[in-house]
Amino acid sequence: MIRNPILPGFHADPSICRVGDTFYIATSTFEWYPGVRIHRSTDLANWEFAAAPLDRAALLDMRGNPDSGGIWAPCLSHADGLFWLVYTDVKRLDGAFKDAHNYITCAERIEGPWRDPWYVNSSGFDPSLFHDEDGRKWFVNMRWNHRGKGTGGNPKHASFDGILLQEWSPSQGLTGECSSIYDGTDRGLTEAPHLFRRNGWYYLTTAEGGTGYGHAVTMARSRDIRGPYETHPDKFLLSAADAPDHPIQRTGHGQYVEGPDGTLWHTFLMGRPIAGPDGQGRFCPLGRETGIEKVVWGDDDWLYLEGGGLLVREEVPHDADSPLPQPSAYDFAEGLHHDFQWLRHPHPDRLFRTGLDGLTLIGRESIGSWFEQSLVARRQQHLAYRAETTLDVMPGDYQHAAGLTTYYNRHKFHALLVTHEPGMGRVLTIQSCPGNWPDCALEHPLDAPVPLAEGPVDLAVEVDHATQQFYWRQGGDWQAIGPVLNAAVISDEGGRGEHASFTGAFVGLVAYDTSGQAREARFDRFSYVPA
Structure with a gap:
């Protein structure tokens, strides 16, 4: 069995990729230094620390960043013989503005050295980099609308102003038209876009509903990378919003990956709430953790959880076992x-x-x-x-x-x-x-x-x-x-x-x-x- 979470404790916003027979997961670190934590595994059950790439001032300096600012939602990918890491450094959390600066770095080896970053834009957060089959690279991020009613303490839908797409290259930076490709569903708070391609479709996964108990992974697809994108018939691939008694809550914000043996997986962030000291309420002392679940393709070319429905499992059948706690x-x-x-x-x-x-x-x-x-x-x-x-x-x-x-x-x-x-x-x-x-x-x-x-x-x-x-x-x-x-x-x-x-x-x-x-x-x- 794989026991969820696979990365216990604060390991949020898991971005996963595979190189050969090795899987890599990058997670957010916010104000904690060095920035971004990367773990690796060959069996998806046992994970070891691999790297903390943002380890010098040229890559990251967070002095003065607010609590829960800093590194939001990295995206890790592999193309052209290189590991690519996209990350956001959020300089402001409260109020109408976010001041979220997006960067890209790369390295030949996961352990580094990671090159000094390319600055990309500051239009929003949770960026990702999609490497298309024709060799072109596309930068994807949500756009933050400071004219909306959102604040860091109580985000409103109006501040999350759709998903942007624009071509990017190391030599020229952002080029060509910047397109708004997806507005999300009525769950709102649409963020954390990831693109992948299969059977002539471009698939877009996003996180919706905020990072609390209304969280979800939403899917959409299009024949053209610029859209229009149609939303999954169930809207969501996974969510615990309608199951308050399920032991795994706050599921959302993850990424799809295929194993070398053809098995299909999707990461997600999760929380394990427990009762407060008076037995009332619920809280997650371990923060937002990383989990993983098997997924399957339906006859309609949409992705679904292997077990059906929207709820992920605490234990996922597999040919490897998760480790037991050690001092x-x-x-x-x-x-x-x-x-x-x-x-x-x-x-x-x-x-x-x-x-x-x-x-x-x-x-x-x-x-x-x-x-x-x-x-x-x-x-x-x-x-x-x-x-x-x-x-x-x-x-x-x-x-x-x-x-x-x-x-x-x-x-x-x-x-x-x-x-x-x-x-x-x-x-x-x-x-x-x-x-x-x-x-x-x-x-x-x-x-x-x-x-x-x-x-x-x-x-x-x-x-x-x-x-x-x-x-x-x-x-x-x-x-x-x-x-x-x-x-x-x-x-x-x-x-x-x-x-x-x-x-x-x-x-x-x-x-x-x-x-x-x-x-x-x-x-x-x-x-x-x-x-």
């Missing part, structure tokens, strides 16, 4: 493992260094900064887990702090920190922003700071579905610290909600020094153990 331990002696990312910054030497003495974070701006923040974290990939670290830091005053955090963005996090309190010296404290946007007010769940002795201190957090608890020890047994905290806020649905929260929960290490002295904190180890 992870990191000592940082050989560098930063690819599980970890940081926020926005193309120059990581400003934020951290690794070596035999562990991971050293250089205290920069606050935990909520959009510019220069020393926060290194990995995705939460399980509904329950325990993470531990050992920290050695001597803060100079209360403006300097370092510790362990569960983090979504600047208004959704909990952090157990070592800092300094006047008259007490080195102490433990907890800082939280439990989804209180737009003021992002900092809360202090501890009744009073806990004094620390000199030397390293062990920090831990246990997350169990909708709740979490911090722990600490220093030469003795583990002790709980602070109250049980609400983990549900560190999710897509927390704070501003699903239409303004596009990433997922992370757990990791943070340091800040708002005095500007760049004081450091050293972490010997980090472990992540699924429960």
